[in-house]
Amino acid sequence: MIIGGHLSTKEGFGKLPEIAVGIGFNTYQFFSKNQMQWKSKPIDDKSAQEHIKNMEKFNIIKPAIHASYLLNLGSPEDSKREQSYSAFLDEILRAEKLGVEILIFHPGAHMGSGTKKALDNIIENMNRAIEETKELKVKLTVENTAGQGTVVGSTVEELQYIKDGIHTKARIGFCIDTCHAFQAGYNLNEKYNEVFDEFVSSLGKDMIVAFHLNDSKPPFNKHLDRHEMLGKGHLSKEFFVNLLTDPRWKDVPLYLETPEGEEGYPKDLDFIRKLGIKI
Numbered sequence: 001m002i003i004g005g006h007l008s009t010k011e012g013f014g015k016l017p018e019i020a021v022g023i024g025f026n027t028y029q030f031f032s033k034n035q036m037q038w039k040s041k042p043i044d045d046k047s048a049q050e051h052i053k054n055m056e057k058f059n060i061i062k063p064a065i066h067a068s069y070l071l072n073l074g075s076p077e078d079s080k081r082e083q084s085y086s087a088f089l090d091e092i093l094r095a096e097k098l099g100v101e102i103l104i105f106h107p108g109a110h111m112g113s114g115t116k117k118a119l120d121n122i123i124e125n126m127n128r129a130i131e132e133t134k135e136l137k138v139k140l141t142v143e144n145t146a147g148q149g150t151v152v153g154s155t156v157e158e159l160q161y162i163k164d165g166i167h168t169k170a171r172i173g174f175c176i177d178t179c180h181a182f183q184a185g186y187n188l189n190e191k192y193n194e195v196f197d198e199f200v201s202s203l204g205k206d207m208i209v210a211f212h213l214n215d216s217k218p219p220f221n222k223h224l225d226r227h228e229m230l231g232k233g234h235l236s237k238e239f240f241v242n243l244l245t246d247p248r249w250k251d252v253p254l255y256l257e258t259p260e261g262e263e264g265y266p267k268d269l270d271f272i273r274k275l276g277i278k279i
């Protein structure tokens, strides 16, 4: 199993591998910059090299960067969309510099302009970013959403629409957040096989490159993005067993984003072990 959690970078990028292994992880996710600010401080060569060196030293598999929460590639406002595009491009270059190939981002929100317009804007900007970073390997990884407000990308149809619009499919992937999927109306408790068969047949198994492993604080289908500690929310034990023993996801990294963060991850790992699953 490839499992990690979202980690803070307060001790520097180079420390992340050691912190992850200390918790019992073999991967992790992080922000390469303050996720609530547009500006970013350039990454110096030394700390990038240290990160890459320590990833190898600690045998880290498939780490990910989560992009800024401010990005909205689907915004109907030209200036907001351009600002998002520049920040997105910066995120791709930072990921490449840090040796990270999975860049997870929220597709965006239509802000009243309608879902199709937003999806078309997202596709256009993803194609543009891929074109502008042709020589890079970073995968632009779209995260499914809970469908709160005017946010797009909560249904498999919308995610497939994005996939279909991308010219270079080798440069994209999808990250399935289990809390978001459940909140968006996919009943992972009752219909595990049906739901994942649908995701796989619409997106392709190899397009699913990551999971956000979160329990759901609200009950089913409320379109609310509120994570809970594993075992403390509305997702069932059976669901976690199904997901964590599904051979299709053996090599797909799972990142925890549970509310207690680094303090709470040992409890999440314990929950998994108590299901009888070896980590």
Ligand SMILES: [Zn+2]
Residues within 6 Å of the ligand: 066, 105, 106, 143
């Ligand atoms: Zn996210």
Ligand SMILES: [Zn+2]
Residues within 6 Å of the ligand: 177, 179, 180, 225, 226, 227
């Ligand atoms: Zn979330």
